[in-house]
Amino acid sequence: MTAVPDGSAEKAVLVGVELGSLTGAEVRESLNELNRLARTAGAEVAGTVLQKRPRPDPAHFVGRGKAEELAALCSAAGAGLLIFDQDLSPAQARNLENVTGVRVLDRTQIILDIFARRARTREGKLQVELAQLNYVLPRLTGRGTELSRLGGGIGTRGPGETKLETDRRRIRQRIADLQREIAEVRRHRQLLRRARKVAPVPLVALVGYTNAGKSSLLNALTGAVVSVEDRLFATLDPTSRQLRLPTNEVVVLTDTVGFIRHLPHHLVAAFRATLEEVVEADLLLHVVDLSHPAHQAHITAVDGVLEELGAGGKPRLMVFNKTDLVEPGELDLLGRNDVAVSALTGAGLDTLRAAVADALSTWRTRERFLIPYSRTQLVALAYEHGRVLAEHHREDGVEIEVELPVAWARRIAARLEEQADS
Numbered sequence: 001m002t003a004v005p006d007g008s009a010e011k012a013v014l015v016g017v018e019l020g021s022l023t024g025a026e027v028r029e030s031l032n033e034l035n036r037l038a039r040t041a042g043a044e045v046a047g048t049v050l051q052k053r054p055r056p057d058p059a060h061f062v063g064r065g066k067a068e069e070l071a072a073l074c075s076a077a078g079a080g081l082l083i084f085d086q087d088l089s090p091a092q093a094r095n096l097e098n099v100t101g102v103r104v105l106d107r108t109q110i111i112l113d114i115f116a117r118r119a120r121t122r123e124g125k126l127q128v129e130l131a132q133l134n135y136v137l138p139r140l141t142g143r144g145t146e147l148s149r150l151g152g153g154i155g156t157r158g159p160g161e162t163k164l165e166t167d168r169r170r171i172r173q174r175i176a177d178l179q180r181e182i183a184e185v186r187r188h189r190q191l192l193r194r195a196r197k198v199a200p201v202p203l204v205a206l207v208g209y210t211n212a213g214k215s216s217l218l219n220a221l222t223g224a225v226v227s228v229e230d231r232l233f234a235t236l237d238p239t240s241r242q243l244r245l246p247t248n249e250v251v252v253l254t255d256t257v258g259f260i261r262h263l264p265h266h267l268v269a270a271f272r273a274t275l276e277e278v279v280e281a282d283l284l285l286h287v288v289d290l291s292h293p294a295h296q297a298h299i300t301a302v303d304g305v306l307e308e309l310g311a312g313g314k315p316r317l318m319v320f321n322k323t324d325l326v327e328p329g330e331l332d333l334l335g336r337n338d339v340a341v342s343a344l345t346g347a348g349l350d351t352l353r354a355a356v357a358d359a360l361s362t363w364r365t366r367e368r369f370l371i372p373y374s375r376t377q378l379v380a381l382a383y384e385h386g387r388v389l390a391e392h393h394r395e396d397g398v399e400i401e402v403e404l405p406v407a408w409a410r411r412i413a414a415r416l417e418e419q420a421d422s
Contacts, residue, residue: 009044011079013070017062017086018052027085029294030261034085037110041117046077060099061092071100083110087262090139108135108264115267123185130178131266137171189276202251202360202405204243205278207306208287209298210258213321215239216343217287218255221353238277245357246350247364248387249405254281261301268308275309283359284316285352290340291325317355323347367409372397375419378412 016031018024027050035045049070057063061084062070070082080102088096088106096104105113112132119125206214218224222241243253254277268275278284286302288295299318306312317339323331324342331340339355341348366389371378379398382388386404393399402409 009042010081011046011077012038012043012081012083013047013049013074013077013079014038014045015049015051015062015070015082015084017056017084018050019055019086024050024052026297029297030085033261034083034107034110037107037114038083041110041113043081043083046079047073049073056086056092059092060095061086061088062096064099067096067099070096071102074100074102081105083107093139107262108266111260111264112267123182126178126181126185127271130175130182131264131269131271133171133175133178134266134269135264137168137175140168140171186272186276202249202282202363203254203277203280204251204283204285204356204360205254205256205281206285206287207256207278207302207316208258209289209292209295209302210260212258212287212289212298213343214255214258214287217285217319217321217341218253220343220346220349222253240277243353243356245360246354246387247357247403248383249357249360249364249385251356251360259302259305261297263301263305265308268305272309278306278314279309279311281311281314282363283356284311284314285319285356286316287319287321289322290320290330291322295320315359317352317359319352363405364403365406365409366401366403367413368399368401369412369416370394370397370399371412371416372419375415378415381408381412 014031014034016027016034018027031048031050035048038045049066051062051066053063060067074080074082082096082100082102082104084104084106086106087108088104093104093106112128112135115124115128116132119128206218208214218239218241222243224239224241238254238256240252240254243251245251256275256278257271284306286299288299292298303312306314318335318337320331320334320338320340321343323340324345324347334340337355339348339352341352343349364386369378369382376398379391379400382400382402382404385408386402388400388402390401391398
């Protein structure tokens with residue numbers, strides 16, 4: 001098993017198994033997604049195999065006979081890689097490699113590989129390495145020599161050969177070190193959140209299935225220029241921008257990593273520091289690619305991850321994106337509180353801003369203040385952080401009626417009280 005030359009694509013055969021209650025349509029859709037994952041990881045898909053069986057074979061997952069068929073198919077296609085859509089046990093992966101003579105990876109390893117190549121920040125790299133080591137640790141038994149022979153290629157990015165070849169004690173030590181470093185990242189984020197609470201600003205998090213258009217929506221709403229690519233997991237590290245609402249209120253809008261079906265548990269656990277932005281958010285915008293035929297399944301998958309994070313009960317708006325790619329009749333099927341938008345054309349963005357403002361209404365209050373002419377900077381403060389509904393100039397000052405965040409209303413009231421007491 002040799003290293004893959006730089007710039008060349010590994011040829012891979014994809015394998016899906018229709019098990020138990022799974023339908024053929026569900027398995028085919030999942031295989032289509034695996035195809036995109038494999039290509040995102042840099043593979044050239046040379047073939048796809050779908051098998052139906054009541055339960056996995058304990059030794060080879062697909063059975064010895066099918067494993068031999070896969071060996072012949074890989075040989076004919078010149079493929080050096082088999083990618084399974086389901087997770088394999090260490091023994092199953094080892095047995096399949098022995099029969100087929102090619103490397104064998106599963107869905108989790110492909111996702112981890114993509115995350116490893118996409119991580120840009122120190123935080124992202126720490127979290128990916130932690131997820132990979134937690135995945136590798138129980139799979140070390142009897143695979144030391146195989147791991148040392150892996151060389152380059154898909155599924156070998158991240159911690160690297162030296163770390164993977166160390167014994168359990170050293171890997172556990174590295175995991176402990178990573179956990180400490182990530183805990184430090186979490187403390188830093190908590191400090192930032194504490195600073196936000198000094199001058200409270202609502203946090204709105206974009207969540208959704210990978211490639212639903214969250215980054216495009218962030219750009220369209222805020223005028224940001226976050227990189228947008230039509231590929232899975234284009235966004236890994238969170239990005240935050242300010243968004244001004246029709247009420248003149250400013251909120252922080254955060255783009256988060258996309259979710260996917262069967263998102264590895266190790267990855268969710270490792271990325272908890274990053275995903276705390278979701279847990280701490282005051283409002284979630286669940287972005288859905290309405291043009292995708294499996295968008296209902298995507299919604300279910302995202303809901304599952306949110307539950308795992310402890311954010312299942314968070315207030316949320318369902319935002320159906322890419323309406324420019326669907327027939328008008330499909331919009332009639334949306335719920336009354338759903339928002340239909342196109343980040344590409346800008347359709348529905350004003351409606352979405354208004355819906356966000358409405359969903360955050362508990363953050364706002366409507367107040368009437370009489371502000372002395374000696375404190376007119378408070379009038380400017382009201383205009384900056386709220387929506388002034390009426391303004392009247394009287395002999396003793398400026399009377400305003402304003403809708404603004406509760407925290408800013410309290411600040412203005414406190415400063416007026418200070419003046420009255422002085």
